[in-house]
Amino acid sequence: MHDDIQEILFSEEDIARIVRDLGERLSEDYRGLNPLVVCVLKGAAPFMSDLVRRMDIALEMDYMAVSSYGASSQSSGVVRIMKDLDIPVEGRHVLIVEDIIDTGLTLQYLMDILKRRNPASLKVVTLLDKPERRTEGLVPDYCGVRVPNEFVVGYGLDYAEKYRNLPYIGVLKREVYNA
Ligand code: XMP
Ligand code: MG
Numbered sequence: 001m002h003d004d005i006q007e008i009l010f011s012e013e014d015i016a017r018i019v020r021d022l023g024e025r026l027s028e029d030y031r032g033l034n035p036l037v038v039c040v041l042k043g044a045a046p047f048m049s050d051l052v053r054r055m056d057i058a059l060e061m062d063y064m065a066v067s068s069y070g071a072s073s074q075s076s077g078v079v080r081i082m083k084d085l086d087i088p089v090e091g092r093h094v095l096i097v098e099d100i101i102d103t104g105l106t107l108q109y110l111m112d113i114l115k116r117r118n119p120a121s122l123k124v125v126t127l128l129d130k131p132e133r134r135t136e137g138l139v140p141d142y143c144g145v146r147v148p149n150e151f152v153v154g155y156g157l158d159y160a161e162k163y164r165n166l167p168y169i170g171v172l173k174r175e176v177y178n179a
Contacts, residue, residue, distance in 0.1 A: 023054020
C-alpha cells in the first residue's frame with residue numbers, strides 16, 4: 001500500500017465486482033438504445049474504460065472536461081466546459097459516467113447544460129457516492145457504492161493530480177493534505 005494511504009476502502013477485486021454488476025444492469029437497461037456514454041474527465045476515465053468493457057451492447061463513447069470556477073477546493077457549482085463532446089446529443093440516450101458525486105453541484109450544472117441540447121434521455125452512473133455531502137436533490141440513477149465523508153483517492157481520483165493510478169480506492173492520510 002502507498003505510504004500516503006490510511007486505509008484501503010475498495011481493493012482491485014472489489015472494484016472489478018462493482019463495475020461488473022453495474023455493466024450488467026446497464027446492458028439490460030440500454031440494450032437496443034445505442035447510448036452515448038459520456039466520460040467526465042479526468043477522474044472517471046479508468047471507471048469508464050472498465051465499465052464499457054462490461055457492457056455487451058452497441059454504444060458510443062465521448063469525453064467531456066469541465067473545470068470549476070475559482071481556486072477553492074469547495075465546488076462552486078459554476079463550471080466551465082474545457083472540452084465539449086464531439087458527438088451531438090440531440091435525440092440520444094445519454095449516460096454520464098462520474099467517478100464520485102460529492103455535493104452534486106458540478107454534476108447538476110453539467111446535466112442542465114446537456115438537457116438544453118434535447119437528449120432522448122439523460123442519466124448518471126457514478127462509481128462512488130458521498131450522499132452525506134449532497135446540497136442538490138441529486139440522486140444518481142446508478143451508483144456503484146456509497147462512501148463515508150472522507151477524502152478518497154485512487155482508480156482515477158486524485159489529490160493535486162496524484163494517486164490517479166492507484167489500482168485501489170483508499171482514504172488519503174490527513175497529514176498529506178493538511179501539510
Ligand atoms: P461536487 O461537490 O460538485 O464535486 O459533487 C464533485 C467533484 O469533486 C471531486 N471530489 C473528490 N475527489 N476524492 C477526490 O479525489 C474525493 O473524496 C472527492 N470528493 C469530491 C471530484 O473531482 C468530483 O468530480
Ligand atoms: Mg470528477
